[in-house]
Every structure is written in C-alpha cells, then in structure tokens.
Amino acid sequence: MADEVLYEVRNQIVLITLNRPERLNAISLALREQLAEAFLRFEADPALRVAIVTGAGKKAFCAGMDLKEAAELKVGLRPRTPTLNDGIRVSKPVIAAVNGFALAGGWMIAQMCDLCVASEHAMFGITEGKVGRGMPWAAPMTRMMSQRVALELLLTGRKITAQRAYEIGFVNQVVPHDKLLEAATALANEIIECAPLTVAAAKEMVYMAHEMGVGAAARAGAHIFDRVYRAADALEGPLAFKEKRKPNWKGV
Numbered sequence: 232m233a234d235e236v237l238y239e240v241r242n243q244i245v246l247i248t249l250n251r252p253e254r255l256n257a258i259s260l261a262l263r264e265q266l267a268e269a270f271l272r273f274e275a276d277p278a279l280r281v282a283i284v285t286g287a288g289k290k291a292f293c294a295g296m297d298l299k300e301a302a303e304l305k306v307g308l309r310p311r312t313p314t315l316n317d318g319i320r321v322s323k324p325v326i327a328a329v330n331g332f333a334l335a336g337g338w339m340i341a342q343m344c345d346l347c348v349a350s351e352h353a354m355f356g357i358t359e360g361k362v363g364r365g366m367p368w369a370a371p372m373t374r375m376m377s378q379r380v381a382l383e384l385l386l387t388g389r390k391i392t393a394q395r396a397y398e399i400g401f402v403n404q405v406v407p408h409d410k411l412l413e414a415a416t417a418l419a420n421e422i423i424e425c426a427p428l429t430v431a432a433a434k435e436m437v438y439m440a441h442e443m444g445v446g447a448a449a450r451a452g453a454h455i456f457d458r459v460y461r462a463a464d465a466l467e468g469p470l471a472f473k474e475k476r477k478p479n480w481k482g483v
Contacts, residue, residue, distance in 0.1 A: 236265035243280040252288030257297035258336045274321045281419035285328040295335025315343040322431045328415040329353045348415045349393040350408040356390035426464040427482040
C-alpha cells in the first residue's frame with residue numbers, strides 16, 4: 232500500500248501529512264485507514280505531545296471524498312472516516328495546518344482537530360450539497376459559530392476564504408503560506424511548554440462542557456482536574472517559578 236499518509240516525528244511533535252497531492256489529497260479508503268493508524272500511533276507514544284495535520288502539495292489540504300473512487304466502488308453509505316473525539320480518542324492536542332482547499336471531508340478533518348492554522352490562500356467549504364452527499368459530521372460546527380452562519384455554509388455549499396473562516400471562529404490564525412508550518416510548530420511548542428496533564432484535562436473539559444449544561448460541566452471539570460492537582464507536576468510548576476527556571480514536566 233502506498234504511503235497516502237506520511238508520519239514524521241520532529242522532537243515532541245509529529246507531522247501527519249495527507250499525501251495524495253495528485254488527487255488534491257482526496258480521502259480514499261487507504262487514506263482513511265492510514266490516517267486512523269497515524270492518530271492511534273500518536274496517542275500511544277508518550278514522547279509525543281502535539282500532532283500537526285497538513286496536506287502535501289501547494290493546492291489542497293484535502294478536497295474531501297475521492298468521488299472517482301466512490302463512483303467506481305459505488306459507495307453510497309456514509310464512509311467511516313476516522314473522526315477524533317468520535318470513534319478515535321486522542322487525549323493530546325492536534326493542530327490542522329491548512330495549506331489550501333479544505334472542502335467537504337477536508338473541512339471535517341480541519342474541524343475535528345483541536346486548533347486550526349490556515350494559509351492566507353486556503354479556502355474552506357462544506358460542498359456535499361453540490362454532489363448529493365450528507366454531512367452529519369458537521370453537527371459540532373454549530374458550537375463553533377452562529378446558527379445562521381452554519382446554515383449559510385451548509386445550505387449553499389459556498390466556499391469561504393481563510394480570513395472569513397477566522398472571522399467566524401473556525402480558524403485560530405491566518406498566516407502567509409510559506410510560514411504555515413512554522414506558525415503551526417510555534418503554536419505546538421507553546422502547548423509543549425505547558426504541563427501535559429493540564430493540557431489533556433483542559434481538552435477533555437472543553438469537549439465535555441459542549442455536551443452539558445453549565446452546572447454539570449463545572450462539576451465534571453472539577454472531577455477531570457482532580458488528577459492534575461494531585462500530580463507531581465502541580466508541585467513542579469510553582470517550584471520552577473520560584474527558582475526562575477523552565478519546568479521539567481514528567482506528565483505524572
């Protein structure tokens with residue numbers, strides 16, 4: 232099987248690259264399988280703290296489902312694309328570095344990552360309506376932006392710029408194209424400077440809070456962070472501050 236997903240370890244960061252540039256990194260059956268394997272490999276490696284997901288080539292992050300393959304295989308049912316926080320559990324942060332078109336399933340991959348940095352020439356769109364497909368994975372998007380913006384995108388299938396995606400809260404940062412991986416890596420390194428247990432608990436709390444009322448979310452957050460307060464790192468942080476040095480996080 233060809234390497235449709237590349238996996239490159241860079242210190243405590245792994246760069247996961249969708250590697251079908253000749254097909255605009257469209258999601259094939261092989262890419263789905265390899266992407267799932269990459270996420271599970273990242274989660275299982277204690278030496279890795281952050282993953283960055285990007286696309287090969289200059290044109291596309293991911294153009295969505297490989298419609299040519301779908302037509303040949305007569306794929307009608309919803310394909311099981313690996314989805315973070317729904318089917319694949321990754322407790323560590325994942326950053327999307329969107330280098331070009333992020334359409335349909337490409338939007339989904341950017342959406343399921345925890346943070347998103349986009350090239351200034353990236354384009355986003357949920358285009359399933361144009362080809363008679365569905366987008367049940369878009370439900371969490373309604374917590375990222377207003378109802379009317381979500382409906383506009385879903386009902387029209389129109390594409391929006393990276394700047395517009397930033398304005399509606401879908402993208403964290405827009406940068407020049409040649410600075411994309413540099414910016415994503417800088418963001419990853421900021422995360423790595425923080426205690427790993429605190430980072431993991433913060434991620435869990437935010438996603439859990441989206442599924443609960445305010446009171447229940449607060450109680451759940453207290454439970455999630457109980458382990459953090461009891462950890463050795465909770466003592467290491469204040470000690471490092473007192474001694475005017477960087478913390479030596481152990482993740483325990």
